[in-house]
Amino acid sequence: MVFDITQLKKIRKQIDFTQTEFAKRANISQSMVAKIESGKLDPTYSYVKKIEETIQVLTKREEKEAKDIMHKGVLSVRKDDVLKKVIELFAKNKISQVPVIENNQIIGMITESSLVDNADKNLANKRVEDIMTESPPIINQKTKLSAIIQILKFYPIVIVQDKGKIEGVITKADIITHL
Numbered sequence: 144m145v146f147d148i149t150q151l152k153k154i155r156k157q158i159d160f161t162q163t164e165f166a167k168r169a170n171i172s173q174s175m176v177a178k179i180e181s182g183k184l185d186p187t188y189s190y191v192k193k194i195e196e197t198i199q200v201l202t203k204r205e206e207k208e209a210k211d212i213m214h215k216g217v218l219s220v221r222k223d224d225v226l227k228k229v230i231e232l233f234a235k236n237k238i239s240q241v242p243v244i245e246n247n248q249i250i251g252m253i254t255e256s257s258l259v260d261n262a263d264k265n266l267a268n269k270r271v272e273d274i275m276t277e278s279p280p281i282i283n284q285k286t287k288l289s290a291i292i293q294i295l296k297f298y299p300i301v302i303v304q305d306k307g308k309i310e311g312v313i314t315k316a317d318i319i320t321h322l
Contacts (some may be wrong), residue, residue: 146195152180158201166227169197209291210284211322213303213311219244220253221282222272229253240300240314244276249302249309251275256299284310292318 155165155176166173171190178184179194186194195316213238219242232241233255243251253275258266261274280294281302294301295315303311 147192148179148191148194149182149185150193151176153178154198158198161202163195165197168201169194172200185209205276207288207321208284209282209286209301209303209311209313212288212291212317213284214317215244215311217302217309217312220271222250222270222275224271226258226266226269226271226274230258242279242300242302242304242309242312243271244309245278247307247309249278249281251278252300256300283293288318288321 155162160168162176163173166176169176171193175184175186175190179186179190202260217234218232218238220232222243222245229241233239240252240254242249243253251272257274257276261269266274279300279302280299281304282291282294284303284305286303290314291301295313295318299314301313302309303313
C-alpha cells in the first residue's frame with residue numbers, strides 16, 4: 144500500500160496527535176508538518192518514509208486489543224438447562240446471547256434469535272441442547288480491534304479465551320462503546 148502524504152493531517156487527527164506531538168514522534172520539525180499538511184512543501188522521499196513509519200508505529204501501538212474491550216464475568220448455561228432458566232437469565236441481565244459450556248468447553252450458543260426462531264414450540268420445558276446454535280469464534284486476549292470488528296460482521300459475539308479459560312466476551316455493543 145502506498146502512503147498518500149496529502150492525507151497526513153486527516154491521519155494525524157484520527158490518531159489524536161497535535162502537529163507538535165506528531166513532529167516529535169517522527170523526529171521532524173513542527174513547521175515541516177504544518178507545511179506538508181497545507182500543501183506548501185513537497186517532502187523528500189526520506190521524510191515521507193519517516194512519516195509513514197511513524198504513523199504505522201502509532202496506529203499499531205494505539206490499537207486496542209480484546210483484553211481492553213472484553214466484558215468480563217461471562218454468564219453461561221449448560222446443554223441440559225431448561226430454556227425457562229435461559230429466558231429468565233436474559234431478562235434479569237439484559238443480555239441477548241449466552242455461551243453453552245460443558246466440561247469447561249464452549250459447545251454452542253443460545254441467542255435471542257434461536258429463542259424467537261423456536262417460539263412456536265413450548266420452550267419452557269425444552270432444554271438448551273434442543274435449540275442451541277454453533278459455538279461462536281474464540282479469540283485470544285491480544286487480538287486487535289480491527290480483527291474483532293471483521294469477525295463481528297459475521298457473528299453476534301466472540302469469546303475471549305486464555306490458556307483454555309474463558310476470560311470474557313465481546314459483542315457489537317462493546318465495539319460501539321470503544322470506537
